[in-house]
Amino acid sequence: MARDADKTREKLLLAATAEFAAHGEAGARIDRISERAGVNKRMIYAYFGNKEQLFAAVKEHSLGRLLEAVPITPDDLPGYAGRLFDYLMDHPERHRLALWRTLEPSPPTEAEERSTAEKLRVLSAAREHDEALSPVALLVFIMAIVQAWPSTYGALARPTFADAAAQRATVVEAVRRLTTP
């Protein structure tokens, strides 16, 4: 029974992730999540509470999967950036959630607070010699470079989506330069 409940929870989280990635927090509809997951709407409220709480669960779940797949490697930040880029290519919903969250600010979850604090801690230890870019700045710019190609739009979006392998190489090189004072 517990296993069935876990499966239902996971199915709902995946359907909810797709819905929030497609429509953002304000635009997401519990009805569509219910339909997509094939799970009764009342079950969603029973499992997660209201839409805001469901979105918090989606944030935690999405971050958990990312951290498991791509742990930070402070001694190899260019490699870390390359692996994050691969992850975003395989999980475009993660990138869309990031874009939505900039447009529709919402509080970080506890897991996000912990994860950011931990990344800053290992970066501080590894980057003591870098006086011009703080750990926060480095983290912000690494994330920006990793998301740069999938964030192109307009005239730049055309040539740039041609070749993910070539894009990946530029991400690694850009973070190598960024981390070379």
Add this chain to the structure above:
Amino acid sequence: MARDADKTREKLLLAATAEFAAHGEAGARIDRISERAGVNKRMIYAYFGNKEQLFAAVKEHSLGRLLEAVPITPDDLPGYAGRLFDYLMDHPERHRLALWRTLEPSPPTEAEERSTAEKLRVLSAAREHDEALSPVALLVFIMAIVQAWPSTYGALARPTFADAAAQRATVVEAVRRLTTP
């Protein structure tokens, strides 16, 4: 009369820019633009055509203002990045339009095509010696670094909005490193 028409057009473009920045292309409402500008809805259709054409006019107008305020300086790319950062701080709607356009892809306008081609041309001329990062990659990463701080969300958004002057200095330094092979 021609001057009145220009004023009305400008008023409508500013109201439309605010509306598209707030709600994206799909969510924008001509009604609200009409209300915000204090101009009859039929006038909007008469000036611009349908919503898609109005959005194209907003893109051209927004880009035109940006290019006028911050021309590219290929011999001083860190300075260019700093000035772009200042512009985005003063014009948050420009950054929101960029986020929306990644979420809701739409074709580039002719002015965007021309502007991108021109930027790539001057970058190619100035950066012949840079073999690892092409002009396209450089432009994509400069844009990403300039938008990095206003794109933070969750746990990173808190400490990072504290001090625009300190953020600006990191943007300039990051682009200095990016452009140093």
